Amino acid sequence: MIKVDGLSKSYGSFLALDDISFTCQPGRVTGFLGPNGAGKTTTMRIMAGLTPASRGEVTIGGHHFRDIPNPGRHVGVLLDASAQHDGRTGREVLTIGARTMGLPDSRVGEMLEQVSLTPAEAKRRVRNYSLGMRQRLGIAHALLGDPSVLILDEPANGLDPAGIRWMRGLLKAYAERGGTVLLSSHLLNEVELIADEMILIGRGRIVAQGDKKALLAERGTSTHVMALDSSRLEEALTANDVTWTPAGEGLAVEAEPVEVGRIAAEKGIVLIELRPAHGGLEELFLELTSDTQRDDITPGGPA
Amino acid sequence: MSAVTTTAVPTLDLSATSAVPFRRLIGVEVRKMSDTRAGMWLLGAVGLITVAVVTIFFFAADDGQRTFLNFMLTTASPQGFVLPVLGILLVTSEWGQRTTLTTFTLEPSRQRVIAAKVVAALLFGLVAIVLAVGIAALATVLAGEPGAWDDIGADDFAKFGILQIGGIMQGLAFGLIFLNSAAAIVSYFVLPLAVSIVAQIWAGFRDIAAWVDFNTAQQPLFSGVDVTGEQWAQLATASAIWILLPFLAGLVRVTRAEVK
Numbered sequence: 001m002i003k004v005d006g007l008s009k010s011y012g013s014f015l016a017l018d019d020i021s022f023t024c025q026p027g028r029v030t031g032f033l034g035p036n037g038a039g040k041t042t043t044m045r046i047m048a049g050l051t052p053a054s055r056g057e058v059t060i061g062g063h064h065f066r067d068i069p070n071p072g073r074h075v076g077v078l079l080d081a082s083a084q085h086d087g088r089t090g091r092e093v094l095t096i097g098a099r100t101m102g103l104p105d106s107r108v109g110e111m112l113e114q115v116s117l118t119p120a121e122a123k124r125r126v127r128n129y130s131l132g133m134r135q136r137l138g139i140a141h142a143l144l145g146d147p148s149v150l151i152l153d154e155p156a157n158g159l160d161p162a163g164i165r166w167m168r169g170l171l172k173a174y175a176e177r178g179g180t181v182l183l184s185s186h187l188l189n190e191v192e193l194i195a196d197e198m199i200l201i202g203r204g205r206i207v208a209q210g211d212k213k214a215l216l217a218e219r220g221t222s223t224h225v226m227a228l229d230s231s232r233l234e235e236a237l238t239a240n241d242v243t244w245t246p247a248g249e250g251l252a253v254e255a256e257p258v259e260v261g262r263i264a265a266e267k268g269i270v271l272i273e274l275r276p277a278h279g280g281l282e283e284l285f286l287e288l289t290s291d292t293q294r295d296d297i298t299p300g301g302p303a
Numbered sequence: 304m305s306a307v308t309t310t311a312v313p314t315l316d317l318s319a320t321s322a323v324p325f326r327r328l329i330g331v332e333v334r335k336m337s338d339t340r341a342g343m344w345l346l347g348a349v350g351l352i353t354v355a356v357v358t359i360f361f362f363a364a365d366d367g368q369r370t371f372l373n374f375m376l377t378t379a380s381p382q383g384f385v386l387p388v389l390g391i392l393l394v395t396s397e398w399g400q401r402t403t404l405t406t407f408t409l410e411p412s413r414q415r416v417i418a419a420k421v422v423a424a425l426l427f428g429l430v431a432i433v434l435a436v437g438i439a440a441l442a443t444v445l446a447g448e449p450g451a452w453d454d455i456g457a458d459d460f461a462k463f464g465i466l467q468i469g470g471i472m473q474g475l476a477f478g479l480i481f482l483n484s485a486a487a488i489v490s491y492f493v494l495p496l497a498v499s500i501v502a503q504i505w506a507g508f509r510d511i512a513a514w515v516d517f518n519t520a521q522q523p524l525f526s527g528v529d530v531t532g533e534q535w536a537q538l539a540t541a542s543a544i545w546i547l548l549p550f551l552a553g554l555v556r557v558t559r560a561e562v563k
Binding site: 001025026045048049050051052060061062063065066068069070071072073074075077079080082083084085086087088092095096097099100101102141148149 | 313314315316317320321322323324327328330331334335338339340341342396400401402404405407408409410411412561562563
């Protein structure tokens with residue numbers, strides 16, 4: 001439904017986006033994951049027609065955003081939950097949106113209820129909202145026009161764990177009804193919780209994409225192992241041409257756990273720990289973005 | 304798992320949706336000016352100031368001075384202070400609070416949004432004019448001086464209208480070019496001051512002042528006498544410099560700017 005095709009954006013000599021392409025399908029929640037400054041927000045701003053692309057294009061359902069009449073009825077956008085007038089009440093923010101889109105004012109109450117903002121909270125000025133409340137208001141605004149596509153930039157930012165679970169339920173249900181969701185985050189566990197598909201971006205380039213399982217599968221397996229006598233295990237692995245690196249008190253081995261176990265059994269080495277490494281996507285995320293990260297994290301070093 | 308998946312991207316059916324009507328955009332812009340405390344205070348200030356100056360003039364003026372035209376024209380300057388600020392904030396409050404992110408995703412045509420703001424500004428200006436005329440008329444009736452209603456022509460209303468609408472449009476133009484409340488308001492008040500200082504110290508400039516200085520060019524509109532053809536021409540060139548030029552430059556800026 002959302003198609004990003006060869007998109008590049010440069011600011012002077014700085015290349016913010018470097019030829020990125022991906023698609024988001026209806027019925028799926030697509031997570032757009034990357035460290036800060038990777039280009040997520042720029043991509044989303046280009047999608048919504050707020051920033052011109054240097055090369056390439058984005059189409060939503062085959063249309064450029066600017067060509068969609070009354071776009072709020074088709075594409076719900078939340079780019080920055082803080083970008084609301086401090087002096088307006090939550091209800092008023094939604095009322096302005098509803099009026100622009102030509103929706104009845106009753107829709108405002110429905111949306112407030114859906115994002116669990118109480119009537120008392122809706123009467124308060126946005127100035128007095130917590131970030132979590134602003135996110136709820138922003139999501140209500142994005143859903144106002146009953147769109148079939150949602151583009152949400154860091155929507156889980158500022159939500160508490162219960163809030164994140166609530167949003168997962170909301171977006172899953174939305175996708176199950178056939179909606180398309182693209183949401184960005186710089187936190188892997190947020191995306192892991194909410195998204196079906198993942199797009200990883202670092203320094204303006206897509207570094208990996210696919211669904212969670214596929215991403216792990218294409219990554220080759222490695223094993224974390226700890227032996228009672230580590231030096232004997234190291235010798236045995238080297239003798240079998242298996243590459244290993246020290247990892248904490250154990251070893252990170254580039255082989256299937258079953259193979260490591262067999263080598264150890266042949267030599268009668270006692271193992272006290274043997275498990276597939278990189279169980280979560282966290283390592284994958286760190287590894288894929290480590291060379292594009294601001295903080296210097298040495299990959300493969302002792303943890 | 305090996306099921307053949309079609310790679311065709313699903314499309315959005317837009318046939319049932321029509322563009323946001325311009326009237327609705329105007330309505331939203333008017334609402335945005337009046338739904339915050341700052342906006343309400345500003346609109347209230349226009350009303351309060353109008354009532355206040357007419358009241359002061361009512362008690363302070365010499366007998367025989369309490370004519371309708373005098374009452375109406377006393378409101379011109381004080382309203383002229385507030386209306387441009389209204390015009391400025393109509394634009395800059397969106398940029399300052401970054402609500403443009405929302406505004407331009409609900410109506411991607413920035414020109415249409417700006418056009419709606421122009422119409423909203425004109426409507427506010429019109430309300431201010433009607434208010435001034437109404438309160439001036441009320442004061443004239445209360446004063447009940449003989450001949451207070453004499454010599455009122457359509458041109459008097461036109462001149463008053465041009466003054467007030469000119470002020471609010473200049474504010475809007477300054478708002479567009481600076482996109483920042485403080486910078487726009489300060490420039491709006493300081494720049495004309497700078498021009499009149501230049502006029503004072505540079506004799507050569509004084510000859511062309513009426514053509515380029517907005518305040519000088521507007522002076523004939525305040526006086527009760529007829530405005531000459533040359534004065535109209537001077538008003539036109541000064542308006543072009545102080546309203547049209549910044550407006551067009553601001554429009555280009557807004558159209559091209561990256562909305563953040």
